[in-house]
Amino acid sequence: MASETDTTAGIEDGVRRRDFINIAAVSFAGVGAAAVVLPLVNQMNPSADVLALSSTEIDISAIQSGQAIKTSWRKQPVFVRNLTPVEIAEAKKVPLGDLRDPQTIDERTKPGKENWLITLGVCTHLGCVPLGAAEGENRGDFGGYFCPCHGSHYDTAARIRKGPAPKNLVVPPYEFNSDTVVTIG
């Protein structure tokens, strides 16, 4: 008798015990499936040994004014450039309104060290290595870097000026340990 009343009561409000069991079972299986997907997706992220390469120390004492070096951080090229006073002045002359990705040179260097321009050597278009870090390479129309893949020109503060790239060359996080040693990352 009790079960009969249960059934009728259930039908009146439109929900049967079986519906509840179905929903509960499928939901529980769904949560389980989602919990399994999580590690399967997460294994694609950079592994611990890749992340362990996250900081690099570089000695910048040998870079003369006007020179640049190419080094690597997290397997990506990094440009360290010792800007000449003329190059700094040129970068300061440009009105921010003319820039696609407006940033001043002060925002892109450390206070008191504005001759040290440290950026990733990865074009923000599709990731080629721009030219201009080594002696004699094409520095583009604005005297900074030039990406030969799709023709992006960067200025002396490595800001995008012409071509398809949307952003300035990325300034990685870095610290000056001393006047001659920089830690990137």
Add this chain to the structure above:
Amino acid sequence: MSFPWAKNYEPQQPLMKWLDEKLPLPRLVYNAIGAGYPVPRNLNYFWNFGVLAGVALVIQIVTGIVLAMHYAANAGVAFNSVEHIMRDVNAGWFIRYAHMNGASMFFIVVYLHIFRGLYYGSYKAPREMVWLLGVVIFLLMMATAFMGYVLPWGQMSFWGAQVITGFFSAIPVVGDPIRVWLLGGFAPDNAALNRFFSLHYLLPFVIAGVIILHIWALHIPGSSNPTGIEVKDEQDTVPFHPYYTAKDGFGVGVFLLIFVALTFFSPNLLGHPDNYIQANPLSTPAHIVPEWYFWPFYAILRAFTFNFLWIDAKLWGVIAMFAAIALLFFLPWLDSSPVKSSNYRPLYRIFFWILMADIVLLAVCGMKPAEQPWVIFSQIGAAYYFAHFLIILPIVSRIERPLPMPNSITEAVLAKHADTSSAATA
């Protein structure tokens, strides 16, 4: 499946009878590609390319499995392991060159197969599902080919991987995290190489599965034909075997001749010398170019050199490139003309050939460096490509007056035969 007059599988030997009762696999083959599948009697050689694509896939799987026995998917040794295959492994050079050029041959026959479908309206009802599955196969092929090209870990491999995964960084906000997730690092390296190898091995079998669906969907309405008129009765068809097994066999012979000529006489014709230089993450080759089968899409990617609306040039390029393929999914509904074959569509036929010329123009632009005049040509070519599908095709299919059509396939065949015989007598 298909028509009521299809021949029935009747096993004669006791063993085959026994097998048919337990597992009707021979029956499945008989009905799919044997005498049990009636096919229009008027198919021309453009109907060979489906079978040829299947042959190309089998060649890729066989040579690929063999290469995987000698290749090492580790960024430190991958390049040298490919050289080891080329120099030390017995007949390794042959197997690798066959796999390399087999990919190009696969794309050649698939492009011809797609163009056949475009010309003869094979994508129209009742074969929309066949077309949709075909576009899925095409996408899977592109992914497989790209990942395979990365495996030798040469300069083009590395920078191709860098540029193509760079597409994902164009997505606003989540783009960079997605790219890092796909690569398993901040630049292509060992993690990326390993997962590309894993997927490059997997995807061909996924392609084989989708091909089974593609053929299954095809065999419900049956094959299309050059007149575009549906089969009406038994005299319109012949059994697949022996008629088309023989015709396809001839096509396979021609295909193999071209394939071995390419493999033996100029195996590097379609490749890039830069890929014989080991990957160097600190130096980009002066001129990055994808393999020839990606040129038209690469040209569309690079056609956007300016920001437009609130979207920047880079994202536009990526959207346009993916849209160029995604558009094909909508083709059965963009072309509303009930006439399938271009033989009876005087106006569409002209635009079909203009589209072919446009795709060739885009391919040339994709091969050239991103300089004038190629930038402007690729912009015109890309604009026309989209205009063809989104503007020209819907309008043409409404205003066009088709030519008079024969009543049946048989009538078309007999009329053609009468033409040629009277011409011969004259």
